Every structure is written in structure tokens, then in C-alpha cells.
Amino acid sequence: xxxxxxxxxxxxxxxxxxxxxxxxxxxxxxxxxxxxxxxxxxxxxxxxxxxxxxxxxxxxxxxxxxxxxxxxxxxxxxxxxxxxxxxxxxxxxxxxxxxxxxxxxxxxxxxxxxxxxxxxxxxxxxxxxxxxxxxxxxxxxxxxxxxxxxxxxxxxxxxxxxxxxxxxxxxxxxxxxxxxxxxxxxxxxxxxxxxxxxxxxxxxxxxxxxxxxxxxxxxxxxxxxxxxxxxxxxxxxxxxxxxxxxxxxxxxxxxxxxxxxxxxxxxxxxxxxxxxxxxxxxxxxxxxxxxxxxxxxxxxxxxx
Numbered sequence: 001x002x003x004x005x006x007x008x009x010x011x012x013x014x015x016x017x018x019x020x021x022x023x024x025x026x027x028x029x030x031x032x033x034x035x036x037x038x039x040x041x042x043x044x045x046x047x048x049x050x051x052x053x054x055x056x057x058x059x060x061x062x063x064x065x066x067x068x069x070x071x072x073x074x075x076x077x078x079x080x081x082x083x084x085x086x087x088x089x090x091x092x093x094x095x096x097x098x099x100x101x102x103x104x105x106x107x108x109x110x111x112x113x114x115x116x117x118x119x120x121x122x123x124x125x126x127x128x129x130x131x132x133x134x135x136x137x138x139x140x141x142x143x144x145x146x147x148x149x150x151x152x153x154x155x156x157x158x159x160x161x162x163x164x165x166x167x168x169x170x171x172x173x174x175x176x177x178x179x180x181x182x183x184x185x186x187x188x189x190x191x192x193x194x195x196x197x198x199x200x201x202x203x204x205x206x207x208x209x210x211x212x213x214x215x216x217x218x219x220x221x222x223x224x225x226x227x228x229x230x231x232x233x234x235x236x237x238x239x240x241x242x243x244x245x246x247x248x249x250x251x252x253x254x255x256x257x258x259x260x261x262x263x264x265x266x267x268x269x270x271x272x273x274x275x276x277x278x279x280x281x282x283x284x285x286x287x288x289x290x291x292x293x294x295x296x297x298x299x300x301x302x303x304x
Contacts, residue, residue: 001013001039001280001283002014004209004264004265005209006142006166006265007112007142007165007166007207007209009074009111009142011074012040012041012043012074013258013264013265014043014254014266014268014276014279014280014283015043015044015076015211015266015267016033016041016043016044016045016268017213017267017268018044018046018050018055019047019050019269020269020270021050021051021055021058021062022050022054023271024271026061026062028271029062030062030063030064031273032271032272032273032276033059033062033063035273036273036276037073039276039277041280042073042074043074043076044059044073044074044076045076045077045078045211045267046059046075046076046078046101047078047079048077048078048079048081048097048100048101049078049083049116052083053100053104057104059105060104060105060106060107065106070107074111075107075110075112076110076111076112076113076114076166077101077105077110077112077114078116078146079093079094079097079098079101079113079114079116080093080094080097080115080116080117080119081116081117086119087117087119087120087121088119089115089121089123089127090123090126091127091130094115094126094127095134098113098140102139108138108139109138109139109140109141110140110141111142112141112142112143112144112166113131113134113142113144114144114145114146114166114168115145115146115148115156116146117146117147118147118148118152122155122156124155124156124158124159125159127159127160128159128160131143131161131162132162135162142163142165142166143160144165144166144168144208144209145164145166145167145168146168146211146213147167147168147170148167148199149197149199150197150199150202153167153206153208163207164208165208165209166209166210166211167203167208167211168210168267169210169212170212170214170217170220171210171212171213172214172217172218172225172257173234173257173295173296174218174234174300176296176299176301177191177196178196179296180301181195182198182201183303183304184302191302200262204261209263209265210262210264211264211265211266211267212257212264212265212267213269214269215254215257215266215267216250216253218230225299226249226253227249231299234295234298234299234300236298237295237298238253238295241287241291241295244291245285247278248278248281250275250278250279250282251279251281251282251285252282252287252295254279254283255282255286255287256292258282259292266279266283
């Protein structure tokens with residue numbers, strides 16, 4: 001399995017997103033987790049909002065959590081979304097959320113904790129206090145954010161003593177504005193508008209690993225673009241390139257993201273072993289510059 005750097009640790013380039021584990025069934029989840037680990041995919045991404053906590057519980061049961069198992073996996077979870085309220089980055093909520101996460105996952109610590117989406121009412125001093133306590137108590141080893149722009153990250157980092165090492169962002173071939181904005185820089189076109197504050201370059205400059213979520217989705221959970229008749233030119237090009245590399249279209253969609261020199265990590269949502277194997281094959285491919293741009297253009301993007 002290809003590795004990427006996340007903070008001071010090397011981790012698999014493919015992370016297993018656990019949002020849909022509750023649809024896999026107990027036996028299906030256990031079989032998938034075993035297969036994933038055998039393939040070197042031992043990084044599991046959770047959030048306390050996934051299934052209102054049930055996804056973390058199902059995972060712990062499916063993997064048969066115990067010390068010998070815990071040592072072989074990398075666990076990440078997210079907190080900050082409160083159903084019926086919105087977002088909450090208060091010290092009290094972060095601390096109680098992590099305690100709940102650890103209890104459900106049947107573990108003493110998280111390798112990584114992310115703040116889940118920005119909280120408009122965030123008080124960074126409180127976040128810093130919470131992170132300090134969690135780090136000192138050994139409950140969380142590293143920290144990051146999700147869906148945050150550079151200024152939001154800088155505001156937190158001004159107070160938080162621990163480095164923020166990850167930013168989980170939506171990114172796919174069809175949702176690639178953070179890439180296209182840079183390409184169209186200094187142009188009088190809408191694509192040149194910096195809607196995210198150059199978050200891609202900011203993360204590279206500050207050693208923050210981008211974790212690309214929904215790598216096969218278009219729009220905001222509108223559906224998968226692969227084999228979708230709404231994207232005929234894109235799928236034709238992907239299929240053509242997949243044939244060239246002797247892999248599936250899924251592998252090429254992953255390879256396209258990992259070809260970017262930002263050295264991202266791709267968070268997959270599949271609980272199908274065959275699909276996971278295709279994603280892992282994609283992590284082992286380095287697309288040529290010509291093939292990368294051909295896919296970019298086939299998705300409807302333009303060049304200046």
C-alpha cells in the first residue's frame with residue numbers, strides 16, 4: 001500500500017471511511033475490515049455523527065477490539081456536529097464527545113481527532129484547552145480539521161499548541177475547484193474566484209495533509225460520476241485511460257487525485273471488498289501529466 005505523510009507518521013494513501021458501515025451487516029463489516037487490513041488499509045475514519053454513534057459501536061464489535069488489534073490500526077474520528085443545534089467546538093463538548101467516541105470504539109486513545117466542519121461561534125481558546133487536555137491525558141495523539149479555509153485554520157493554530165496536521169475536504173475529478181482556481185489565477189473569469197482562500201496551496205505550505213472525501217461524487221452528494229450518463233466525455237476518457245493502465249475506472253479516479261503533488265490521502269466510502277481493491281490499485285498508479293490533464297479537461301474544466 002502506498003504511504004503518505006500525515007504529521008510525523010506515514011499512513012496508507014487510502015483511508016477507510018466508516019460512515020456506511022451500518023449498512024454492511026455484522027458479518028459483512030467483519031469480513032471487509034479483515035480484508036482491508038490484509039491489503040494494508042488499516043486507517044479507519046469515523047465521526048460521532050455517523051449513525052449517531054452506532055457506526056463506531058459496530059466497528060468495534062466487527063473488528064473485535066482489543067489491545068493486540070488496536071496496535072495494528074490507525075483510528076481517526078471527528079466531533080463538533082450536534083444534531084438539532086448545528087456545530088459546537090466548545091471545550092465541554094469536545095471533551096465529552098471524545099469520551100463518547102473512545103467508549104464506543106472500545107479504545108483508550110485516538111490517533112487523530114478532527115473538528116467536523118467550522119463552528120461560527122468557535123472560541124479558539126476553548127479548543128486549545130480541550131486539545132491540550134486530550135493530548136496530555138493521552139486520549140488523542142494528533143489533531144486536525146475538516147472543511148476549513150486557511151484563515152479558520154490559522155485562527156485555531158494561533159492558540160492550539162499542537163500542530164493541525166489534516167484538513168478533510170471534498171475533492172474529486174468533478175469537484176475540483178480548489179485546483180481549477182489556481183490554474184485560472186489572474187484571469188477575468190469566475191473560475192479564478194478564490195472561494196476557499198487557496199486552501200490547497202496553504203495546506204501544502206503548512207504540512208497539512210488533505211484528506212479527500214467523496215472522491216467519486218459530483219455536486220454535494222448528488223451521486224457518483226463514474227458510469228454516469230450525465231458525464232459521457234469524462235467516462236469515455238477515464239475508460240480509455242483505464243484500459244491503457246489495465247485497471248478499472250475506479251482505480252483511475254483514485255490515481256487522478258493521488259497524482260497531485262500535494263500527497264493527499266483519499267477517504268473511500270465503500271464497504272465492498274472488490275471496490276476497495278480497485279481503489280488500492282489506483283494508489284499504485286502514477287498517471288502521466290498528459291493523462292491527468294486529459295481527465296481534467298474531459299470533466300468540463302478549461303485551461304486559460
